[in-house]
Amino acid sequence: MRQVRHIFKKEFTSYFISPIAYIVISIFLLVTGWFFFTTFFLYGQANLRNFFGMLPIIFSFVVPAITMRLFSEELNVGSYETLLTMPVTFGDVVLGKFLAAVAFIAAMLVPTLTYPITVSFLGELDWGPVAGGYLGAVLLGATFSAIGLFASSLTRNQIIAFIIGVTICFSLTLIDKMLFFLPQSLVGFMEYLGADFHFENISKGILDSRDIVYFVSVSFVGLYAAHLAMQERT
Template identity: 65%
Template sequence: MRQALLIFNKEFKDYFTSPIAYIVIAIFLAVTGWLFFSAFFLNNQAELRRFFTLLPLLFALVMPLVTMRLFAEEINVGSYELLLTLPVTFRDIIVGKFMAAVAFAAALLVPTLSYPIFISMIGDLDWGVSIAGYLGALLMAAAYAGVGLFASSLTRNQIIAGIVAMVICVFLAIVDQMLFFFPQSILDLVTYLSANAHFTNIAKGILDSRDLLYFLSVAFLGLYATHLVMEEK
């Protein structure tokens, strides 16, 4: 565990030593802020629902950018060899990198806490629902990070890793809006695959174990697949 924490520490710091982190955060805040507040005053509702509806798709675009370098860069530069010949297990490496990506997502969300604070000043905000929404956002980020980490372990090319992860994450995010493409018989399954549907439940303030289990199992599957890829190499 100590080793995983050390790797987490290094990876998390790495995000903030390059300008890319700040650019990603700035763009994320600009897009969410603009899309959310452009309609907020028209709706005249003291709630964060519209902010949360943006997140499944936005995170599907942002998390691959966050995770794509985690393995691909190391494999490309060759530092992967140094990492693997240090006394660390595959699990330490995967967990450390995964936690760093989730922590970065948390760092991305922290500035948006100003939205509920601001709203609670001008209206009556339901804090329970808001907190559930943030929790759901973190869970969703974890699921996407699992997918992104897996994509990154597949290739030495960051761009390919990013695109593969984006395709999978965007699919999970919007599949419930494409139900008419699928035959009747598998509609239930397809709906179950949708990150959007599960996230919307949580963001309504309903903490159902099925939704939690969904995100956790997507994350776990991603990490497990990463482990398999590492063993194969």
């Protein structure tokens, strides 16, 4: 387990060594800032519902971009071979990389705290939903990271890893918007699968154990699949 810490540290710092991190963060802030504040004054309501509302869609593009290199690059360069012949387990590697991605997403969210602070000057801001929203954002980011990590473990090509990651994350986001295609009996089930559905609950400030269980279990499935995919390569 100590190895997880070292892998985490290495992955997290290497995000900030390469320019990719800064580009991703800038794009994320630009896009969220633009979409949030262009409509904010039209509604005239002091809340962050709009910001959190678009987060699942934005995350389903940004998070796979963050995770795409985690395994693909190692597979491509071959450094995976040196890594796995050191005394580490598959679990250490997967967990270390996953936590690094989650920490990076959390770091990416920190500058957006200026939004609620700005809004609180403009009106009466209810901090409950904001706190819930940020908790949900981290959980959603973690879930998408696990999926992105799995996509990255499938291929040595980062672009393919990105596309696979986006496809899965985007489907999970949109699935509850597509329910009118389905027979009534399946709606409840498919709705439960939708990441957006669960994120909405949390970002309203409602902490329901079902939502948390959803995020934790999807993350677990993603990580376990990545674990299996890596094991299959040896």
